[in-house]
Amino acid sequence: MKTSHFNFDLPEELLAEHPSEHRDEAKLMVLNRATQTIEHKLFKDVVDYFDEHDLFIFNNTKVFPARLYGNKEKTGAKIEVFLLRELDKETRVWDVLVDPARKIRIGNKLFFTEDEGLVAEVIDNTTSRGRTLRFLYDGSYEEFRAKLKELGETPLPKYFKREVEPEDAERYQTIYAKHEGAVAAPTAGLHFSKHLMKRLEIKGIDFAEITLHVGLGTFNPIEVEDLSKHKMESEEAIITQENADIINKAVAEGRRVCAVGTTTMRTIETSVSSNKKIGPYHGWTNKFIFPPHDFGVANCMITNFHTPKSTLMMMVAAFAGKDFLMHAYEEAIKHKYKFYSYGDAMLII
Numbered sequence: 001m002k003t004s005h006f007n008f009d010l011p012e013e014l015l016a017e018h019p020s021e022h023r024d025e026a027k028l029m030v031l032n033r034a035t036q037t038i039e040h041k042l043f044k045d046v047v048d049y050f051d052e053h054d055l056f057i058f059n060n061t062k063v064f065p066a067r068l069y070g071n072k073e074k075t076g077a078k079i080e081v082f083l084l085r086e087l088d089k090e091t092r093v094w095d096v097l098v099d100p101a102r103k104i105r106i107g108n109k110l111f112f113t114e115d116e117g118l119v120a121e122v123i124d125n126t127t128s129r130g131r132t133l134r135f136l137y138d139g140s141y142e143e144f145r146a147k148l149k150e151l152g153e154t155p156l157p158k159y160f161k162r163e164v165e166p167e168d169a170e171r172y173q174t175i176y177a178k179h180e181g182a183v184a185a186p187t188a189g190l191h192f193s194k195h196l197m198k199r200l201e202i203k204g205i206d207f208a209e210i211t212l213h214v215g216l217g218t219f220n221p222i223e224v225e226d227l228s229k230h231k232m233e234s235e236e237a238i239i240t241q242e243n244a245d246i247i248n249k250a251v252a253e254g255r256r257v258c259a260v261g262t263t264t265m266r267t268i269e270t271s272v273s274s275n276k277k278i279g280p281y282h283g284w285t286n287k288f289i290f291p292p293h294d295f296g297v298a299n300c301m302i303t304n305f306h307t308p309k310s311t312l313m314m315m316v317a318a319f320a321g322k323d324f325l326m327h328a329y330e331e332a333i334k335h336k337y338k339f340y341s342y343g344d345a346m347l348i349i
Contacts, residue, residue, distance in 0.1 A: 001227050001291055001292075002225050003230075006322075009333075014339050015340050016342035019190065020342075022193065023191055023192065024042070024192065026338075028346070031346060031348045033320060033349065038327075044193075047199050049349060050200070051256070054206070054255050054256040055205070055206045055250035056200065056206070056208070057210060057247060057257065058264065059210055059212050059261055060209045063173050064148075066155040067155045070110035079098055081110065082096055084130075091134060092134060092144060093133070096133050101129040120133040120135045121133065154172050156341070158219075171190065175194055176189070186260075186264070188260050188261030188302045188345060208246040208247050208250075210237070210243060210267045210268065211267075212236070212237045212263040212266065212267045216233075220311075221310075222309060230288060232311065234284040235285060236284055237284065239279075239282075240280060241280040244271070244281075247297060248277050256300055257298050258298060262316065265319070266315070268296075269295065270285040272297050276296045278297060288311060290318055291318040291321075295319060298319075300348055302347050304340065305332055305345075307340060
């Protein structure tokens, strides 16, 4: 399978820069793999496709305000610092990306507040844009993290042509987010409202949760034509025994098991054994799913519409069938569905 097999023309105006007015009123395209048919609905209609004791699996990661702006010592040049992951809690060492990177060398200091209350020192180079920073802050760890949140900005993807707006702090976060660690939202989950969750609950539908802390690798382009040679960036994933038991019970009973989002699907596919059982898991996954792939747990999934030649689109193609998905994307463009992070959704059954 080649990268070019997943190319298509996506009109720029279909890249959503704002979410729908109400979470559960985004458009929903329903793909039925058995009949190879497509329906056009609203997201709140998703409840109609599930019965009592069917299961939704959600990614409960929480996005933190990862984008900071500081000034380089002496020159005062403005530098964007994108927090990727905390390496050491005690010494406050982080992996970050910096922009512009050519100005930032080992030993440089960055100042994030006028009173020099929060300063970072560059202690290593990791990639062309990557740096390791040690934050210097005169306060407790809790106060330090609070300061990062105060100064940080919601990490909207770079394709957004607008400034971050106040509503983004709430809308670029699922309503069930619990465990902080993601620098990008698990976007399929953004469509679930409190009202929709209550409707699902009343219908008797069961819920399970996993955690996958989404990294910036989710946006990385594939730079090889042979998909077998592409390497995904690792992301931290967690499945508790309690949630593994809930998932295994639903599978054993032949229920509809719905993975909400590609991050959820990647996590359960990382943990599933050859006998189709989920085990508890806490580690890192760089699993890259593309056609053909034998999925072990979920028999339906919810996902957004993804950009051409993206790893996310390839996973969905593996689940839906490449030709069926390409046809669905043609329909989506014709019907003006919105794509990407704040875009519309797809239910594949």
